[in-house]
Amino acid sequence: xxxxxxPTFYICRLPAFMFMLVSLISFEVFANPHxxxxxxxxxxxxxxxxxxxxxxxxxxxxxxxxxELNGTTGVAHVLEHMMFKGTKNISSGEFSKKIAAVGGRDNxxxxxxxxxxxxxxxKSKLALAMKLEADRMRNLxxxxxxxxxxxKVVMEERRLRTDDQPHALVYEKMMSxxxxxxxxxxxxxxxxxxxxxxxVGDAQEWYDRWYAPNNAxxxxxGDVDPKEVYSLAQKYYGEIESRPIASLAVRKPQTEVTQxxxxxxxxxxxxxxxxxxxxxxxxxxxxxSADWEPYALQMLVGVLDGNGSARLNKELVRNQQIAxxxxxxxxxxxxxxxxxxxxxxxxxxxxxxxxxxALRIEIERLIDAGVTxxxxxxxxxQVVSSHVFQLDSMFYQxxxxxxxxxxxxxxxxxxxxxxxxxxxxxxxxREVAIKYLIDDSLTVAVLDPQPLxxxxxxxxxxxxxx
Amino acid sequence: xxxxxxxxxxxxLFFGIYSQWTxxxxxxxxxxxxxxxxxxxxxxxGLPILDISVDFSAGSSADIPEKSGCASLxxxxxxxxxxxxxxDKISKSLADVGAQxxxxxxxxxxxxxxxxxxxxxxxxxxxxxxxxxxxxPEFPENALKREKARVISGLKEAKTKPGYIARRTLNNMLYGxxxxxxxxxxxxxxxxxxxxxxxxxxxxANYSAVNSVISIMGDVSRSxxxxxxxxxxxxxxxxxxxxxxxxxxxxxxxxxxxxHPATQSHILLxxxxxxxxxxxxxxxxxxxxxxxxxxxASRLMEEIRQKRGLAYSVYSGFYPLKQAGPFQIxxxxxxxxxxxxxxxxxxxxxxxxxxGPTEKELAAAKGNIVGGFPLRIDSNKKIMEYLAxxxxxxxxxxxxxxxxxxxxxxxxxxxxxxxxxxxxPERMVAVVVxxxxxx
Numbered sequence: 001x002x003x004x005x006x007p008t009f010y011i012c013r014l015p016a017f018m019f020m021l022v023s024l025i026s027f028e029v030f031a032n033p034h035x036x037x038x039x040x041x042x043x044x045x046x047x048x049x050x051x052x053x054x055x056x057x058x059x060x061x062x063x064x065x066x067x068e069l070n071g072t073t074g075v076a077h078v079l080e081h082m083m084f085k086g087t088k089n090i091s092s093g094e095f096s097k098k099i100a101a102v103g104g105r106d107n108x109x110x111x112x113x114x115x116x117x118x119x120x121x122x123k124s125k126l127a128l129a130m131k132l133e134a135d136r137m138r139n140l141x142x143x144x145x146x147x148x149x150x151x152k153v154v155m156e157e158r159r160l161r162t163d164d165q166p167h168a169l170v171y172e173k174m175m176s177x178x179x180x181x182x183x184x185x186x187x188x189x190x191x192x193x194x195x196x197x198x199x200v201g202d203a204q205e206w207y208d209r210w211y212a213p214n215n216a217x218x219x220x221x222g223d224v225d226p227k228e229v230y231s232l233a234q235k236y237y238g239e240i241e242s243r244p245i246a247s248l249a250v251r252k253p254q255t256e257v258t259q260x261x262x263x264x265x266x267x268x269x270x271x272x273x274x275x276x277x278x279x280x281x282x283x284x285x286x287x288x289s290a291d292w293e294p295y296a297l298q299m300l301v302g303v304l305d306g307n308g309s310a311r312l313n314k315e316l317v318r319n320q321q322i323a324x325x326x327x328x329x330x331x332x333x334x335x336x337x338x339x340x341x342x343x344x345x346x347x348x349x350x351x352x353x354x355x356x357x358a359l360r361i362e363i364e365r366l367i368d369a370g371v372t373x374x375x376x377x378x379x380x381x382q383v384v385s386s387h388v389f390q391l392d393s394m395f396y397q398x399x400x401x402x403x404x405x406x407x408x409x410x411x412x413x414x415x416x417x418x419x420x421x422x423x424x425x426x427x428x429x430r431e432v433a434i435k436y437l438i439d440d441s442l443t444v445a446v447l448d449p450q451p452l453x454x455x456x457x458x459x460x461x462x463x464x465x466x
Numbered sequence: 467x468x469x470x471x472x473x474x475x476x477x478x479l480f481f482g483i484y485s486q487w488t489x490x491x492x493x494x495x496x497x498x499x500x501x502x503x504x505x506x507x508x509x510x511x512g513l514p515i516l517d518i519s520v521d522f523s524a525g526s527s528a529d530i531p532e533k534s535g536c537a538s539l540x541x542x543x544x545x546x547x548x549x550x551x552x553x554d555k556i557s558k559s560l561a562d563v564g565a566q567x568x569x570x571x572x573x574x575x576x577x578x579x580x581x582x583x584x585x586x587x588x589x590x591x592x593x594x595x596x597x598x599x600x601x602x603p604e605f606p607e608n609a610l611k612r613e614k615a616r617v618i619s620g621l622k623e624a625k626t627k628p629g630y631i632a633r634r635t636l637n638n639m640l641y642g643x644x645x646x647x648x649x650x651x652x653x654x655x656x657x658x659x660x661x662x663x664x665x666x667x668x669x670x671a672n673y674s675a676v677n678s679v680i681s682i683m684g685d686v687s688r689s690x691x692x693x694x695x696x697x698x699x700x701x702x703x704x705x706x707x708x709x710x711x712x713x714x715x716x717x718x719x720x721x722x723x724x725x726h727p728a729t730q731s732h733i734l735l736x737x738x739x740x741x742x743x744x745x746x747x748x749x750x751x752x753x754x755x756x757x758x759x760x761x762x763a764s765r766l767m768e769e770i771r772q773k774r775g776l777a778y779s780v781y782s783g784f785y786p787l788k789q790a791g792p793f794q795i796x797x798x799x800x801x802x803x804x805x806x807x808x809x810x811x812x813x814x815x816x817x818x819x820x821x822g823p824t825e826k827e828l829a830a831a832k833g834n835i836v837g838g839f840p841l842r843i844d845s846n847k848k849i850m851e852y853l854a855x856x857x858x859x860x861x862x863x864x865x866x867x868x869x870x871x872x873x874x875x876x877x878x879x880x881x882x883x884x885x886x887x888x889x890x891p892e893r894m895v896a897v898v899v900x901x902x903x904x905x
Contacts, residue, residue: 051512052844084762093772096762101830101836122840152775156730160778160798164628164728270727272623307559308545316552317616324616350618385564385583391513392845452626452727460649 029382033401033411034226036233040242041214044233044410045401046226049394056394057129058118059137060402062217062248063210065188066112066336074190077110078154079206083117084108085146087139089168092146095132102128110188113335114212114406120395123223127232134236137211147200155196158189159396166447170277174445177265178279180254184336212243217405221398234348248335248408256281263443271449273324276352277343278359281441282330282432284338288413288420293330295420296428297340297436302379303371303429304328304342304362310375312342322350322358333407340436352446363437368429383421492843494853494863501675503699506853507682507691510846514683516584517850518593519570520600520698521577521858522710524672528576528644533664535652537672539613540665541576542570546609549598553609556595565592567599574711574788575697575858576672581847585686594696600673601701605665614657621651629798632732632899639895640736642718642790645711650800651790672708675699679857680736683850714738714790719893721808723901731804731900732796735811737889739793740786742859748872749884750784750793755831756823756881757815758782758795763830770797771813782815788859793889801900808898822882835873839866853868 036044065076086092095297099106104121119129162168172187179185182442190198218237220229259281285294304312305328326344346355390396401411531535545567546553560567564580578600582592603893624630634649641647652660680690680698717738740750752900758766758781770780780797795815799807823831843849856865 052840054840054844093762093768097830099759100763101833101837103834103839103841105838107840120841125837149773149775152776153771156776156799157778159729159800164730187900270626273619274628307561309554309561314554318612321612321615324619345623346621348615349620378558381562381564385566385588388514388583389581392515392847418585448584449626 017119027039030340031213034230036226036230038213038234038238040238040240041212042216042218042233042237042240044218044230045220045405046229046403047219047221047397048224048226049221049391049397050223052394053123053223054121054394055123055126055220055224056120056398057126057133058219058398059133060217060219060401060406061115061210062215062406063114063115063206064111064113064335065186065190066183066254067210067251068183070186071194072190072198072206072446073186073194074154074158074188075198075202075206076115077188077190078151078195078198078205078427080108080110080115080117080155081150082142082147082203082207083136083140085143085150086141087135088141089135089139090132095136096275098132099129112184112188114402116402116406118398126220126224127236129237130232134240137213137216137237138240140207140211142200142204142207144200147203151195151198154189155192158192158195162187162189163192166267166271166449167275169269170267170275170447172447173265173445174277174279177263177445178281178339178443179337180257180259182254182336183245184256186278210245212245213237213240214242215245218401219398219402219405221394221401224287233275249322254336259441259443262439265443265445266448267445268448268450270452271346271447272451273345274344274352274449275343275345275446275447276355276359277341278356279443280340280437282338282340282436284334284336285332285409285417288409288416292424293432293435294338295417296424296432297330298332298421299376299379299424300371300429301328301330301340302382302431303366303375306379309367312344312359315362316344316355316358317367320358321347323347323355326359333403333409335407348419356444361431367430367433367437371426373426376424376426376429380422383418387418483662492852492866494856495691496857496863497692497695499675499680499692499695500697501696501699501702501704503675503678503680503695503702503889504857505680505682505691505695506857507688508684508849508853509686509688509691510683510849511685513846514584514685515581515766515846516589516682516686517579517581517846518596518683518694519577519579519681519683519697519850519852519854521570521575522673522677523574523677524668525572525574526574526648526650526675527573527711528668528672528709529645529648529652530623531643531648532656533652533660533668534648534656535617536656536660536664536668537576539610539617539652539657539660540570540605540668540672541571541578542613542617543605543665544569544578544603546613547604547606549602549604551595551598552790553606556599558769559595560592563588563591565595565823567596571650571786573650573791577854579850587829589686591695597698597814597848600698603669605662605669605823607662610660610662610665614660617651618654618657621654623652623655628728628730628732628899629898631724631726632734632897634722635897635899636734636736636794636895637792638706639720639722640717640738642899645715646714646787646789646791670703671706671708673703675702675704677706677708678702679854681850681853681857683846683853711789716893717895719895721896721898723898724899725903726900728900729801730798731801731807731898732798733804733808733811733896733898735758735795735815735894735896737789737894738790739888741790742788742861744786744790746884746888747786748876749880752828752831752835752873752876753818753823753881753885754782754826755835757818759784760831760834763834765814765818766795766797766811769810770807774810776803776810780811801902804898804901812891812894815889815894819882819885819889819891825878828876828881830880832874832876838860839870 108117329341782795785791
């Protein structure tokens with residue numbers, strides 16, 4: 001069973017940290033989060049979970065690649081890397097070493113909408129984590145020398161994760177076509193040319209403009225006393241001054257221009273099998289109580305692809321055997337406009353065009369005949385269980401809070417979200433399919449595989465080291 | 467079934483009543499089911515969740531070369547028709563109660579995992595399906611044909627990927643004709659030849675009760691757990707012999723360079739490393755943290771990434787198995803600088819082996835491994851993973867507590883000595899995929 005939202009890319013500082021994407025469908029009814037606000041505008045959300053003597057501390061900055069401008073794409077993520085390069089109080093690399101030395105883990109991530117940093121450690125070490133995190137909110141030192149090395153690391157990251165990954169390339173190029181005016185058209189990691197020409201000054205500007213307590217949310221989940229957390233936060237973050245930063249509500253909306261007809265693109269890359277991605281513009285959640293379409297779209301994903309016998313897998317992989325894998329994806333939250341994805345790999349001997357036709361027939365079938373109450377009940381059962389299962393992970397719980405807070409919603413919406421998902425009707429699922437799965441807002445991207453030549457092995461050599 | 471490679475209403479919350487596991491005292495209960503299956507159980511009522519895994523000694527090393535891929539396909543087909551239920555019925559019934567079925571597969575192990583809500587209604591329905599999947603798989607012909615085609619297509623795709631080519635080449639160099647050298651998915655040729663009978667025979671021989679370990683974690687009582695273990699194992703195949711892989715022999719050292727159009731080179735180095743019950747387990751484990759396992763605290767990360775910006779990811783690791791699992795170093799770098807990166811990596815390794823770590827490095831490593839121990843058992847899922855490992859490799863029930871004190875007792879001299887005996891830098895096997903072409 002899957003309730004992930006695939007195409008929402010995250011970029012993490014360390015590859016060992018595998019991001020499990022958290023989607024709306026698994027939100028929890030919170031029994032206990034505690035909320036505080038410091039005078040400088042830093043919001044703090046603490047959720048107690050006393051199953052183990054550990055805590056996860058995350059700081060979320062409301063800035064991501066969506067806020068970037070042409071010419072410096074990727075700077076949000078580059079700055080995230082530079083945040084580990086020392087402050088006026090600690091030297092480069094010391095942050096992670098200090099956390100590691102007390103048994104902690106730390107990492108960071110950049111998405112289109114936000115940038116986050118976290119430490120996970122024994123509860124007795126929370127003060128250290130908070131002290132270090134607060135320090136780099138204000139005291140970061142960016143040098144030419146460190147920047148010159150780290151920008152090379154980021155370029156290697158781009159090669160590893162995008163340039164040499166045919167499917168990732170397809171998504172990158174597809175997004176830049178599907179969105180014409182909205183900044184979601186630019187990759188989080190940035191265009192290579194922008195990385196090659198980025199300067200330490202670009203990173204400094206980014207830091208100065210966006211990193212301040214009033215543009216951040218501190219989220220803690222674990223075996224902690226909320227009042228003690230509040231005092232610690234007051235102690236370490238309290239002195240940092242706020243800066244004039246536009247809140248999410250008043251930043252320029254950058255509405256995507258209306259698409260006026262289907263868009264198609266083809267991407268050549270070294271691969272064996274073709275790959276198809278279809279993306280339809282779709283809304284995201286703005287008002288958790290009043291909106292209904294994003295919930296219906298989320299349930300539609302469940303009906304199409306929520307389990308092994310959901311429509312797409314059953315029909316296209318198992319029965320017709322036209323696809324060797326198939327996916328439906330939709331992320332119902334985000335600061336910018338949403339997108340509903342269908343994607344898949346054709347079976348050997350079948351083409352991307354055939355797979356596209358087969359997918360279209362499934363959509364038509366759904367629109368003509370609607371979905372059954374049985375299918376919906378099945379998706380609801382999965383909403384309930386995955387929401388319970390995620391309570392097993394403190395990390396997830398913190399991610400859920402942070403994500404909602406960072407895209408203009410509130411962790412307090414979680415209860416509403418679950419209820420509204422449960423209340424979606426079969427007719428609503430059909431309605432959103434009719435309204436949004438239309439050619440005029442569709443982009444179709446196809447990977448055109450370029451076979452590798454048969455190359456021989458370069459003669460081996462025994463390399464001795466002394 | 468989704469294969470995970472092993473390197474993975476709303477409830478009222480009663481905070482504060484959960485028992486916290488202390489380091490040495492994870493209360494593991496162990497018994498043998500009447501079928502002969504070994505059962506490991508931790509009772510925990512903190513969340514209304516039940517996690518179960520059933521593991522068999524039926525990983526890729528249980529394959530024979532001419533039927534390579536049989537082990538993996540057998541596991542993959544378990545839930546595609548069982549106990550009179552169609553694949554459609556199986557996945558729908560599980561989804562109806564919100565249960566999740568998954569699988570893990572490596573050289574030693576084939577495992578099936580169930581996660582379900584612990585309420586009686588949901589739990590019983592999920593367990594009923596789970597029990598059929600494990601004990602009455604039918605291996606339908608049409609599912610076999612389809613899954614073979616999917617695996618072959620995936621394999622052909624994988625063979626174009628530089629990382630995959632590198633791992634495969636390295637594995638061949640490292641293990642040669644040892645069963646650990648077999649490709650986990652099988653080969654296109656062997657897959658094409660596999661018949662339903664092969665899977666049935668493999669299942670009968672390798673999925674026997676005496677060969678199984680059942681791990682149960684979560685919201686059931688001991689007596690319920692006992693009944694579950696009985697129901698899950700009483701109709702497993704009887705008899706069966708334990709798969710024992712032969713010892714791993716010394717590989718032929720050398721470096722292979724393979725051309726690839728990717729922008730980066732994938733560089734891998736390896737040598738046979740640790741067995742699960744290895745006397746050098748702790749010195750090598752702690753030493754590896756310092757060498758390349760400890761992220762930004764490690765020497766490889768410092769030299770390759772922090773000082774020179776040569777790679778995004780660089781690490782070393784031991785992957786202990788029944789026989790010597792790989793010790794492996796891995797990085798990717800822009801093609802033009804691959805030889806430089808390889809040379810620096812080899813130098814970091816040989817310096818470490820020659821000189822050992824410093825006292826300061828050792829203290830930091832212990833701080834991390836010992837201090838970070840609570841993070842390793844802070845969820846039901848993680849605890850279940852440990853139960854499965856303890857059971858499968860027949861480790862003592864006190865393994866987790868022993869682990870902490872064993873790490874704490876490791877000395878600089880022990881690390882240096884163990885690395886010098888076990889990891890000879892000049893005898894490693896290495897591969898560079900995406901090497902610079904030479905005329």
